[in-house]
Amino acid sequence: DMGGHDTYMHKEIHEQADAVDRALRGRIDDRFSTVHLGGLNLDARDARAVRRVKILGCGTSYHAGQIGAQMIEELARIPADAEPASEFRYRNPVVDPDTLYIAVSQSGETYDVLAAVQELKRKGARVLGLVNVVGSAIARETDGGIYVHAGPEVCVVSTKCFTNMVVSFGLLALHLGRTRDLSVADGKRIIEGLRKLPGQIEEILGNEAEIEKLAAEYADAKSMMFIGRVRGYPVAREASLKLKEVSYIHAEAYPASELKHGPLALIEPAMPTVAIVPDDELLEKNRAALEEIKARSGRILAVAHQEQEKADHTIVVPKNEDELDPILMGIPLQLFAYYTAKAMGRDIDKPRNLAKSVTVE
Ligand code: F6R
Numbered sequence: 001d002m003g004g005h006d007t008y009m010h011k012e013i014h015e016q017a018d019a020v021d022r023a024l025r026g027r028i029d030d031r032f033s034t035v036h037l038g039g040l041n042l043d044a045r046d047a048r049a050v051r052r053v054k055i056l057g058c059g060t061s062y063h064a065g066q067i068g069a070q071m072i073e074e075l076a077r078i079p080a081d082a083e084p085a086s087e088f089r090y091r092n093p094v095v096d097p098d099t100l101y102i103a104v105s106q107s108g109e110t111y112d113v114l115a116a117v118q119e120l121k122r123k124g125a126r127v128l129g130l131v132n133v134v135g136s137a138i139a140r141e142t143d144g145g146i147y148v149h150a151g152p153e154v155c156v157v158s159t160k161c162f163t164n165m166v167v168s169f170g171l172l173a174l175h176l177g178r179t180r181d182l183s184v185a186d187g188k189r190i191i192e193g194l195r196k197l198p199g200q201i202e203e204i205l206g207n208e209a210e211i212e213k214l215a216a217e218y219a220d221a222k223s224m225m226f227i228g229r230v231r232g233y234p235v236a237r238e239a240s241l242k243l244k245e246v247s248y249i250h251a252e253a254y255p256a257s258e259l260k261h262g263p264l265a266l267i268e269p270a271m272p273t274v275a276i277v278p279d280d281e282l283l284e285k286n287r288a289a290l291e292e293i294k295a296r297s298g299r300i301l302a303v304a305h306q307e308q309e310k311a312d313h314t315i316v317v318p319k320n321e322d323e324l325d326p327i328l329m330g331i332p333l334q335l336f337a338y339y340t341a342k343a344m345g346r347d348i349d350k351p352r353n354l355a356k357s358v359t360v361e
Contacts, residue, residue, distance in 0.1 A: 024197075049098065067169060075176070097125070105136075108135075132164070219247070227276070
């Protein structure tokens with residue numbers, strides 16, 4: 001039942017405020033400015049002994065993991081990174097007892113992720129799951145974890161589950177941080193930020209008509225560039241994947257700083273750029289990248305916390321805490337992908353060649 005929406009993708013994009021609310025419910029502990037994650041199975045002593053975090057996933061879940069790794073580094077100061085589960089699995093990785101491994105998956109059935117989990121378990125590693133489907137294979141095989149509580153996701157491309165994964169990583173980063181060196185004041189600040197998310201998501205979705213107009217303007221592009229820096233880079237990668245999947249427009253994502261090392265050669269009026277421009281310590285650097293693109297007559301659509309002078313269009317999103325901004329900045333670009341695909345008459349819920357869960361190698 002699509003409840004009045006024309007596609008599940010549209011419905012699921014609109015369920016995100018409720019989904020995030022569900023991910024937060026019952027987990028916030030104001031007394032100690034932290035969160036409780038019931039199924040984690042990691043006591044304080046274990047949490048303090050973690051020396052590295054390695055996050056494994058595929059596709060959109062891998063992108064959520066990239067944001068998660070940054071959150072864990074920033075809030076818990078534990079070195080963390082994300083890697084596609086299949087790459088990890090086939091390169092004979094060094095499995096280290098002081099590393100906390102986290103498998104991220106909507107379905108909990110993705111074969112490459114499951115196989116990586118099984119290999120890690122066989123070698124005695126501690127593996128947590130960050131999973132949506134309760135009781136799925138990955139949820140069962142991990143030592144503990146966090147259910148992301150996005151609710152059923154029917155559309156082949158992931159939207160609300162991505163958002164809830166990133167929120168869940170925020171909760172985990174806060175929990176690990178508060179078990180280690182994150183101050184009470186910073187814990188409070190992050191909790192306040194988390195609580196603002198559902199309202200801010202509604203605000204972004206309220207802007208839908210503007211995004212629909214913008215999508216119509218860019219739907220003639222053969223190819224689009226997505227750029228971001230640090231917190232904005234995985235947001236750019238996920239937005240680029242979403243656009244390719246549902247519209248079949250070629251898109252690629254680059255760190256903004258890498259443009260001048262090659263891809264700037266592609267910039268011309270027919271190659272628009274979507275730029276993630278958060279109002280954080282890298283704002284001036286990002287503005288400089290917009291200038292470089294403008295100087296080559298590139299069209300720019302910015303997603304930012306304030307109008308960008310160099311951009312042709314800016315989608316303004318509400319500001320949260322710097323560490324949590326990536327949760328919100330991708331949401332208008334889900335709508336952008338949806339409306340672009342709709343303008344092109346694509347089969348949005350079932351893009352060609354794709355399946356909802358990839359249970360083969
Ligand atoms: C993209 C998408 C895929 C999945 C990937 C992993 O919109 O849906 O990239 O994210 O196949 O699937 P899960 O999360 O079920 O392991």
